Amino acid sequence: VSSSAAPSTAQSEALFERARKVTPGGVNSPVRAFRSVGGVPRFMASADGAYLTDADGTRYIDHIGSWGPMILGHNHPAIREAIVAAAQDGTSFGAPGWREVELAELVCQVTGAQKVRFVNSGTEATMSALRLARGFTGRKYTLKFRGNYHGHADALLVEAGSGLMTNAAELGAAAPSSAGVPDEYARLTLVSEYNDAGALDALMAERGHEIAAVIFEPVVGNAGVLLPTPAFLLALHRVREHGTLLIADEVMTGFRLSPSGATGRLGLTPDLSCWGKIIGGGLPVGAYGGRAEIMDYVSPEGPVYQAGTLSGNPLAMSAGLATLRALQADPGLYERLDTYTARLAEGLREAAQEAGVTVCINVIGSMLTVFFQAGPVKNYTEAARSDTAAFAVWFQGLLKRGVYWAPSQYESIFISGAHGETELQATLAAARDAFGEVRAA
Numbered sequence: 001v002s003s004s005a006a007p008s009t010a011q012s013e014a015l016f017e018r019a020r021k022v023t024p025g026g027v028n029s030p031v032r033a034f035r036s037v038g039g040v041p042r043f044m045a046s047a048d049g050a051y052l053t054d055a056d057g058t059r060y061i062d063h064i065g066s067w068g069p070m071i072l073g074h075n076h077p078a079i080r081e082a083i084v085a086a087a088q089d090g091t092s093f094g095a096p097g098w099r100e101v102e103l104a105e106l107v108c109q110v111t112g113a114q115k116v117r118f119v120n121s122g123t124e125a126t127m128s129a130l131r132l133a134r135g136f137t138g139r140k141y142t143l144k145f146r147g148n149y150h151g152h153a154d155a156l157l158v159e160a161g162s163g164l165m166t167n168a169a170e171l172g173a174a175a176p177s178s179a180g181v182p183d184e185y186a187r188l189t190l191v192s193e194y195n196d197a198g199a200l201d202a203l204m205a206e207r208g209h210e211i212a213a214v215i216f217e218p219v220v221g222n223a224g225v226l227l228p229t230p231a232f233l234l235a236l237h238r239v240r241e242h243g244t245l246l247i248a249d250e251v252m253t254g255f256r257l258s259p260s261g262a263t264g265r266l267g268l269t270p271d272l273s274c275w276g277k278i279i280g281g282g283l284p285v286g287a288y289g290g291r292a293e294i295m296d297y298v299s300p301e302g303p304v305y306q307a308g309t310l311s312g313n314p315l316a317m318s319a320g321l322a323t324l325r326a327l328q329a330d331p332g333l334y335e336r337l338d339t340y341t342a343r344l345a346e347g348l349r350e351a352a353q354e355a356g357v358t359v360c361i362n363v364i365g366s367m368l369t370v371f372f373q374a375g376p377v378k379n380y381t382e383a384a385r386s387d388t389a390a391f392a393v394w395f396q397g398l399l400k401r402g403v404y405w406a407p408s409q410y411e412s413i414f415i416s417g418a419h420g421e422t423e424l425q426a427t428l429a430a431a432r433d434a435f436g437e438v439r440a441a
């Protein structure tokens with residue numbers, strides 16, 4: 001781990017060259033391309049426990065966990081066996097099946113939602129929940145927060161986080177939004193600053209009567225990790241006084257920060273919630289749900305249309321069921337994840353300090369971001385002040401020592417139950433050396 005001789009990347013380079021000819025940027029999701037950190041993206045061949053192995057046979061301690069789903073670690077036997085068993089029963093029916101019923105019952109039981117609808121991604125979940133909120137309230141505006149990312153539906157690509165934030169930093173763009181979204185759509189999405197209770201109250205006082213829903217990340221992962229202040233949480237609750245629905249986007253935080261997500265952990269009760277990632281155990285699943293009175297507006301029960309050829313797919317449901325059941329069977333897991341990640345944060349703080357590198361580490365549960373700045377970092381504007389060049393040096397320092405970190409300053413990492421003492425010590429040793437390289441750069 002302490003060796004700084006970089007392992008060969010010949011196979012990844014060859015695959016990347018082929019990929020770029022047939023796929024934009026050579027990747028099927030932008031942040032994977034390593035644009036903001038440089039170097040060749042590693043093409044992965046297999047994953048097991050806390051480790052990824054790339055096409056050149058190099059093993060990495062994985063800190064991404066497929067951007068959230070792999071809370072139990074990769075290739076978990078219970079999940080693998082459930083998927084194999086489901087495949088033997090047929091891969092898609094185009095008709096309802098028992099696994100959808102069981103997963104819906106389990107999700108309702110764990111989260112407190114009264115009804116849920118399964119879709120195929122987090123994007124579909126948030127897009128559908130917003131349409132539902134508009135249909136239910138008869139209003140057309142929605143409100144989101146700067147730097148929160150809710151997937152790539154048109155109305156939500158306005159001042160968004162994640163890859164858009166990485167992109168904006170790269171291109172020097174004024175606002176992290178997408179081309180191809182007509183102004184007419186974008187104007188229906190109002191934007192406020194995260195953690196600014198006063199701004200939210202003021203906007204709601206002025207426009208609340210025409211706002212169908214406020215959608216938010218209860219803990220932000222997509223500007224790097226941002227924690228909500230108690231005053232902001234109270235202001236979120238107050239939006240209901242205007243007849244506006246509160247939609248918690250728990251795609252990242254659901255089943256991760258507690259069995260009932262970030263909202264359960266923080267004591268928030270939204271009208272609707274959106275899920276993805278862990279709910280599908282590494283297969284493509286999203287879901288939205290909440291109060292039955294609202295959910296009954298969804299087709300075929302109600303007038304808000306939403307459908308999907310592969311929604312409730314038996315393979316995907318089997319992976320989600322196996323994951324949620326394994327989480328239920330191991331109630332101590334969340335505490336172990338919290339402890340591991342808190343120790344990682346502490347070790348990283350010490351390592352940075354010893355190297356004379358200024359960082360601000362935001363951490364909650366098994367989510368963590370090392371911001372290369374003094375902090376505090378409470379919103380998009382503050383996050384965007386980070387030294388992304390220093391982050392890139394640190395990232396490369398980790399990578400060549402076998403530690404795979406999120407390849408952007410503006411992302412969270414995700415710790416899994418497969419991370420143990422060996423991985424913690426190896427990660428900290430690599431981080432110490434990498435901070436030294438940041439200092440020397």
Ligand code: PMP
Nearest residue numbers: 121122123149150151251252276
């Ligand atoms: N909401 C949040 C909070 C997310 O983090 C993401 C993806 N990272 C999405 C929505 C979109 O999910 P998907 O990529 O599955 O469409």
